[in-house]
Amino acid sequence: MQEGLGAWQLVVSGDPGLYGIVGLSLAISLSAVALAALVGLPLGGLLALTRFPGRGAVIVLANALMGLPPVVVGLVVYLLLSRSGPLGSFGLLFTPTAMVIAQAILITPIIAALTRQTVEDLWLEYRDEMNAMGVSPLGRLATLLYDARVSLITTLLAGFGRAAAEVGAVMIVGGNIDGFTRTMTTAIALETSKGDLPLAMGLGFVLVSIVLAVNASAWGLRLFAQKRIG
Amino acid sequence: MRAPVSDLPLVFSKACVNLGATPLLRDIDLVIAPGAPSLVIGPNGAGKSTLLRLAMGLLAPTSGTVTWGGSRDPAPRRRAILFQRPVMLRRSAQGNVAYALLQAGCARADVVGRAHHLLERVGLAALAHRPARHLSGGEQQRLALARALARDPEILLLDEPTANLDPAATRAVEAIIGEAAASGIKILMTSHDLGQVRRLAGEVHFLVAGRLRESASAAAFFDHPQSPLAQAFLRGDIVAEA
Ligand SMILES: Nc1ncnc2c1ncn2[C@@H]1O[C@H](COP(=O)(O)OP(=O)(O)O)[C@@H](O)[C@H]1O
Ligand SMILES: [Mg+2]
Numbered sequence: 001m002q003e004g005l006g007a008w009q010l011v012v013s014g015d016p017g018l019y020g021i022v023g024l025s026l027a028i029s030l031s032a033v034a035l036a037a038l039v040g041l042p043l044g045g046l047l048a049l050t051r052f053p054g055r056g057a058v059i060v061l062a063n064a065l066m067g068l069p070p071v072v073v074g075l076v077v078y079l080l081l082s083r084s085g086p087l088g089s090f091g092l093l094f095t096p097t098a099m100v101i102a103q104a105i106l107i108t109p110i111i112a113a114l115t116r117q118t119v120e121d122l123w124l125e126y127r128d129e130m131n132a133m134g135v136s137p138l139g140r141l142a143t144l145l146y147d148a149r150v151s152l153i154t155t156l157l158a159g160f161g162r163a164a165a166e167v168g169a170v171m172i173v174g175g176n177i178d179g180f181t182r183t184m185t186t187a188i189a190l191e192t193s194k195g196d197l198p199l200a201m202g203l204g205f206v207l208v209s210i211v212l213a214v215n216a217s218a219w220g221l222r223l224f225a226q227k228r229i230g
Numbered sequence: 231m232r233a234p235v236s237d238l239p240l241v242f243s244k245a246c247v248n249l250g251a252t253p254l255l256r257d258i259d260l261v262i263a264p265g266a267p268s269l270v271i272g273p274n275g276a277g278k279s280t281l282l283r284l285a286m287g288l289l290a291p292t293s294g295t296v297t298w299g300g301s302r303d304p305a306p307r308r309r310a311i312l313f314q315r316p317v318m319l320r321r322s323a324q325g326n327v328a329y330a331l332l333q334a335g336c337a338r339a340d341v342v343g344r345a346h347h348l349l350e351r352v353g354l355a356a357l358a359h360r361p362a363r364h365l366s367g368g369e370q371q372r373l374a375l376a377r378a379l380a381r382d383p384e385i386l387l388l389d390e391p392t393a394n395l396d397p398a399a400t401r402a403v404e405a406i407i408g409e410a411a412a413s414g415i416k417i418l419m420t421s422h423d424l425g426q427v428r429r430l431a432g433e434v435h436f437l438v439a440g441r442l443r444e445s446a447s448a449a450a451f452f453d454h455p456q457s458p459l460a461q462a463f464l465r466g467d468i469v470a471e472a
Contacts, residue, residue, distance in 0.1 A: 125317055126317060126319070128288065129313070129316070132311045133329075134333060229320050229321070229363075230318070230320060230362060
């Protein structure tokens with residue numbers, strides 16, 4: 001009870017420690033989504049529109065990677081970025097950049113796989129019309145990504161939700177350094193184990209609110225699109 | 231410099247289309263030249279839609295050839311098609327027409343003006359900003375026509391353009407087709423509505439089970455059908471493979 005009150009006070013008083021952590025978490029997860037979108041959207045679109053040997057295997061792989069455990073991604077990125085690793089010379093380990101990379105790797109398969117499905121379904125619907133209009137291959141990709149934009153934005157929001165909520169990857173490659181790489185999820189894990197329940201609960205409250213807000217936006221977007229785009 | 235291209239005449243020579251082992255079209259010999267509308271009629275499953283897809287170049291003949299203005303290159307130049315079930319892009323009515331215009335090479339600066347003109351031509355100017363997928367069946371059909379006309383076609387392929395429309399919508403679509411034909415666009419169209427065929431056709435091509443059974447001027451076909459199959463079809467009997 002007491003802890004709950006303390007948590008609430010931290011949230012409503014705009015506690016700088018708490019909101020610093022929230023801000024960093026959002027910055028990292030949003031950057032990760034942007035990076036993953038940059039790779040995942042065109043990749044998913046290309047997978048939908050091209051036929052090549054081994055395409056089926058790539059699709060199965062992308063689908064399987066959607067369920068990738070964050071700690072495994074964290075471990076792999078750790079090995080790549082650690083001083084003795086192939087990318088060790090960049091000195092990225094235990095920086096926010098490393099966390100962005102890890103989260104982007106975590107959600108790129110999600111975005112690519114869902115994009116592939118969405119674009120392929122739309123292509124089946126549009127194929128005849130587009131062929132009859134003589135649309136170029138690149139034009140097809142652009143058109144389908146644009147016309148599927150509502151579903152694709154929902155996909156990006158799903159990716160953001162997964163990134164913001166994961167703890168394993170950012171914990172391993174970020175190191176949970178106070179004021180530098182501490183995110184909502186790693187802070188909750190730490191504070192809970194230390195017994196600082198108000199901060200942990202306050203962060204938990206904010207995190208759940210963000211996830212709820214993201215899903216509410218996705219829903220609102222869908223309603224809006226149904227009315228405006230059809 | 232590019233030679234001026236034409237998609238006419240459209241010539242089928244011994245064109246066959248097989249789906250696996252099933253023949254959908256057999257030995258089609260047909261020349262579609264400028265002039266009054268050509269109507270392809272025949273029972274369901276005769277291969278009418280397949281013939282139009284072949285004419286559009288969306289399908290390659292299994293054997294034989296199809297040429298457009300003497301060329302075998304199937305890239306659509308001055309032709310457009312209205313599918314039996316047109317698909318509306320997830321955009322506004324105007325957005326659909328604008329897309330077709332851009333794909334047909336219309337300059338960006340002219341797109342909005344020409345789209346508006348085309349929407350007016352099919353009577354949809356007032357609905358320009360409505361999502362295309364929210365339009366009624368008849369409105370969608372007219373929008374699809376505007377999209378096809380956006381290609382500035384020499385030949386317009388129409389696959390049962392009024393099959394699912396009520397009489398008023400049918401009249402509206404027929405009026406647009408009539409105007410297009412009057413403006414010099416060659417119409418190659420399928421229909422199973424004999425009244426419509428009488429209203430629109432200059433010549434009739436009668437297709438049964440993938441084979442062209444009879445080609446004649448509309449007057450000759452309706453007054454003196456040559457084959458027993460065509461006579462039966464005009465009587466309204468069920469016509470099957472012969
Ligand atoms: N993609 C396809 N797969 C299987 N059968 C097809 C396909 N396209 C056409 N057919 C068959 O080919 C025949 C001719 O079809 P179609 O050209 O649509 O006839 P119509 O338009 O005269 O009704 C039909 O028997 C139809 O079932
Ligand atoms: Mg048909």
